[in-house]
Amino acid sequence: MEYVIDMRNIRKEFPGIVANDNITLQVKKGEIHALLGENGAGKSTLMNVLFGLYEPEQGEIYVKGNKVVNNDPNIANSLGIGMVHQHFMLVDKFTVTENIILGKEPTKGGKVDLHTAAKEVQALSDQYGLRVDPYAKVEDISVGMQQRVEILKTLYRGADILIFDEPTAVLTPQEILELIQIMRKLVSEGKSIILITHKLKEIMEVCDRCTVIRRGRGVGTVDVKDSNPDSLAAMMVGREVNFTVIKGISEPKESVLTIKDLIVLDSRKVPAVNGLNLTVKAGEIVGIAGVDGNGQSELLEAITGLRKINEGSIHLRDKDITNLTPRSVTASGLAHIPQDRHKHGLVLDFSVGENMVLQTYYQKPFSKNGILKFSPIFEKAEKLISEYDVRTPDAFTPARALSGGNQQKAIIAREVDRDPDFLIAAQPTRGLDVGAIEFIHSKLIEQRDKGKAVLLVSFELDEIINVSDRIAVMYEGKIVAVVDPKETTEQELGLLMAGGKRGTVHAE
Amino acid sequence: MQNKNKKLKLLVPLVSVFLGLLIGGIIMLLSGYPPIEAYIALFQGIVGDSYVIGETIRQMSPLILSGLAVAFAFRTGLFNIGVEGQLLVGWLAAVYVGVTVDAPAVLHIPLAILAAAVAGALWGAIPGILKARFKVHEVITTIMMNYIALYSTNEIIRSFLLAPGERTENVKESASLASPFLQSITQYSTLHYGIIVALVAAVIMWFLLWRTTMGYELRAVGFNQHASQYAGINVSKNIILSMAISGAFAGIAGSMEGLGTYQYMTINAAFTGVGFDGIAVALLGANSAIGVVLGAALFGGLKIGALNMQSIAGVPTELVGVVIALIIFFVACSYIVHWLMNRVSKGGKI
Numbered sequence A: 001m002e003y004v005i006d007m008r009n010i011r012k013e014f015p016g017i018v019a020n021d022n023i024t025l026q027v028k029k030g031e032i033h034a035l036l037g038e039n040g041a042g043k044s045t046l047m048n049v050l051f052g053l054y055e056p057e058q059g060e061i062y063v064k065g066n067k068v069v070n071n072d073p074n075i076a077n078s079l080g081i082g083m084v085h086q087h088f089m090l091v092d093k094f095t096v097t098e099n100i101i102l103g104k105e106p107t108k109g110g111k112v113d114l115h116t117a118a119k120e121v122q123a124l125s126d127q128y129g130l131r132v133d134p135y136a137k138v139e140d141i142s143v144g145m146q147q148r149v150e151i152l153k154t155l156y157r158g159a160d161i162l163i164f165d166e167p168t169a170v171l172t173p174q175e176i177l178e179l180i181q182i183m184r185k186l187v188s189e190g191k192s193i194i195l196i197t198h199k200l201k202e203i204m205e206v207c208d209r210c211t212v213i214r215r216g217r218g219v220g221t222v223d224v225k226d227s228n229p230d231s232l233a234a235m236m237v238g239r240e241v242n243f244t245v246i247k248g249i250s251e252p253k254e255s256v257l258t259i260k261d262l263i264v265l266d267s268r269k270v271p272a273v274n275g276l277n278l279t280v281k282a283g284e285i286v287g288i289a290g291v292d293g294n295g296q297s298e299l300l301e302a303i304t305g306l307r308k309i310n311e312g313s314i315h316l317r318d319k320d321i322t323n324l325t326p327r328s329v330t331a332s333g334l335a336h337i338p339q340d341r342h343k344h345g346l347v348l349d350f351s352v353g354e355n356m357v358l359q360t361y362y363q364k365p366f367s368k369n370g371i372l373k374f375s376p377i378f379e380k381a382e383k384l385i386s387e388y389d390v391r392t393p394d395a396f397t398p399a400r401a402l403s404g405g406n407q408q409k410a411i412i413a414r415e416v417d418r419d420p421d422f423l424i425a426a427q428p429t430r431g432l433d434v435g436a437i438e439f440i441h442s443k444l445i446e447q448r449d450k451g452k453a454v455l456l457v458s459f460e461l462d463e464i465i466n467v468s469d470r471i472a473v474m475y476e477g478k479i480v481a482v483v484d485p486k487e488t489t490e491q492e493l494g495l496l497m498a499g500g501k502r503g504t505v506h507a508e
Numbered sequence B: 001m002q003n004k005n006k007k008l009k010l011l012v013p014l015v016s017v018f019l020g021l022l023i024g025g026i027i028m029l030l031s032g033y034p035p036i037e038a039y040i041a042l043f044q045g046i047v048g049d050s051y052v053i054g055e056t057i058r059q060m061s062p063l064i065l066s067g068l069a070v071a072f073a074f075r076t077g078l079f080n081i082g083v084e085g086q087l088l089v090g091w092l093a094a095v096y097v098g099v100t101v102d103a104p105a106v107l108h109i110p111l112a113i114l115a116a117a118v119a120g121a122l123w124g125a126i127p128g129i130l131k132a133r134f135k136v137h138e139v140i141t142t143i144m145m146n147y148i149a150l151y152s153t154n155e156i157i158r159s160f161l162l163a164p165g166e167r168t169e170n171v172k173e174s175a176s177l178a179s180p181f182l183q184s185i186t187q188y189s190t191l192h193y194g195i196i197v198a199l200v201a202a203v204i205m206w207f208l209l210w211r212t213t214m215g216y217e218l219r220a221v222g223f224n225q226h227a228s229q230y231a232g233i234n235v236s237k238n239i240i241l242s243m244a245i246s247g248a249f250a251g252i253a254g255s256m257e258g259l260g261t262y263q264y265m266t267i268n269a270a271f272t273g274v275g276f277d278g279i280a281v282a283l284l285g286a287n288s289a290i291g292v293v294l295g296a297a298l299f300g301g302l303k304i305g306a307l308n309m310q311s312i313a314g315v316p317t318e319l320v321g322v323v324i325a326l327i328i329f330f331v332a333c334s335y336i337v338h339w340l341m342n343r344v345s346k347g348g349k350i
Helices: A043-050 A073-078 A096-101 A114-128 A143-156 A173-188 A200-206 A229-237 A296-304 A326-331 A341-345 A352-356 A374-387 A404-417 A434-449 A461-467 A490-497 B002-030 B035-047 B050-075 B083-100 B105-134 B138-161 B180-185 B194-211 B213-223 B225-230 B235-261 B274-284 B289-313 B318-347
Strands: A003-014 A017-028 A032-036 A058-063 A066-068 A081-084 A161-165 A192-197 A209-214 A217-223 A255-265 A271-281 A284-289 A311-316 A334-337 A422-426 A453-457 A470-475 A478-483
Touching (some): A003 A043, A003 A192, A017 A032, A017 A209, A032 A043, A032 A173, A032 A200, A043 A161, A081 A143, A096 A143, A114 A173, A143 A161, A143 A173, A173 A200, A192 A200, A200 A229, A209 A229, A217 A229, A229 A434, A255 A296, A255 A453, A271 A284, A271 A296, A271 A453, A284 A434, A296 A334, A296 A422, A326 A334, A334 A404, A341 A404, A341 B225, A352 A374, A352 A404, A374 A404, A422 A434, A434 A453, A453 A461, A461 A490, A470 A490, A478 A490, B002 B318, B035 B050, B035 B289, B050 B083, B050 B180, B050 B194, B050 B289, B083 B138, B083 B235, B083 B274, B105 B138, B105 B235, B194 B213, B194 B289, B213 B235, B274 B289, B274 B318, B289 B318
Parallel strands (some): A017 A217, A032 A192, A081 A161, A161 A192, A284 A453, A284 A470
Antiparallel strands (some): A003 A017, A003 A058, A209 A217, A255 A311, A470 A478
């Protein structure tokens, strides 16, 4: 009876692949237990086994001491296991209360009793410190609050074992702090939590124990207080990982990208970029720090030709690329790792090979007189797949079937391989594990060292500080400060990003 | 995995055909018709002798082309409900060239077919432009365009091309696809050379989509407009182009009727239905060129065979309509099953 969840020696096979091989996961009551592994290590499969979506080939599952033979997702619910999904399962047009009671609506005289339900929701929300407005529509509330609605959904259904699937991936730093408070509150009220993540910092901060899986195998379970980020990372990846980005001193040369007095309107016709000036030189990485929504997306869209520029100019070396089409901008020597890899980076239903030539399919040798040449296309794809270690069964597999990290590697392979003068990397490591992050950072630095200009946009301050040679802070559509990463701190950047003035942080 | 998918793709329509026939048989039984006799008659009505084979093939030609039109648009993410209208304008254009132009057959036939293709392409491009420019959904506009096509072609025939019998003159012999040779080997069926045009069109459709940069762009835009735009592909241009090519196939389907089967165009009181059948043919054929040809064969066969079923077994042709509907129903259902299976295996992504 010691463990609330006891999964022993789980093995789950799919045709041709062993997704889970001899994994043991034991969660004590009242603890926050991390489940750590790279993208594609088998975390989701293991949780799906727990939920009864997959039947394991081997192994036993005990929940609160009772053996479970489960092949029905409803059993997990009745056993008090609830999942807080990474991609929220909410109906936008419904209110918070309606979403929470969905599928378990209290009724009075044949009608849904929203009033009582809202009161119940309010009571739950007070009990666990999950601040929500029961009557707000989900489409109107922040991402952080949507996540709290997801948590309330599981609590409303009586869950006392909560699984959080990469909960911080979508949150701002502030919201992450709040979530950590919430998780602590939940365990203090007797709940148990499994936290699926690959962010070591969060594990160190909030978890009691941590189970690591690597490529489908259980590596082991450790007490967090006896471990450190380095040892966890080594367990996860199977080798030592460099957290400190190793790079030489940058040697900036001539200007590659020059932006002058740029004004760009957003979709509501309000200036999102408002008089911005920026230069990126050959051989340097300029990081743009800023809170999401300060014009970063619009700036990138303007540079790449996806959004109309109202005033100002952009030059790539000596060429004026202001308001050129995306194709002409690309042809002028720009490559772009887009922020949203599913929306902009890949045609998910195309094969990996077809995706590798997304900007070059019309050029030789990939086509001739409008006829595609498949052997050069797939030769190229095979080469990039092996050079960039994109893990895919073959080049003919649809991009959709790859894990996030490998999709991102495919995009980076494609963009970097075009040997551009100027590379934009927007949130290049979002949602990726430490191994992939290390790889991507090293590729960006490699480009810099080859004398390319790199513009890095990221909401992760760690990444900005570690990778950039110069940091430009963007606030309300302008660059408000340019700082040296070696001479700044997260606190100073945070203040600048919030519109504060330089130096005030020291004065306070 | 890929092999399994391919097998499944083939299995789904086959099982659907079987289930459609089975349940159709039960319905016949319930309504007091002999199903086994009916199906024997149906089968004989499709491949029983060279005459019905000729008729089946003749029926296939426009169906292949209208199926290709729907499938092509669908592959690029568009739903062309306007095949019917594009077919009508293509029909009229082909007949107009066939009636008014004087040229040797080697020029006249291609010219008439080209006219049909251009007319269909222009008719299809209009909803394409409206979609690309003003984001008007193509389903709405293509349906509207069908009515405009129906009444405009009727009015044009009435005003400029009217011959006795609410129809146009016959096309000149030099523009006709009719073939005494094909007729003679099929006991004087109405079989004409259109089937060759249709099969060539199927090859062209496959080649365009899968072997050219144009097809690459069209498919990319169909799957993901954002990524296409990001990659420098002109999304608006491709939407218009896709609708135009789809319309061209539909227009050529019209020329099959105008230059082949009928040799003229009548004033149509209602839609021909061939354009709408194209949607079902494309669905049956899973939007692939070869699938469309097979789907059209099934459709054309059932329609021709139904006539025999009525005359021999006394089963009304409407019941074949029911069978066809059942087959489509099961294909549609199994795609849902298919889709669900895919979803589950994607959920287990490793």
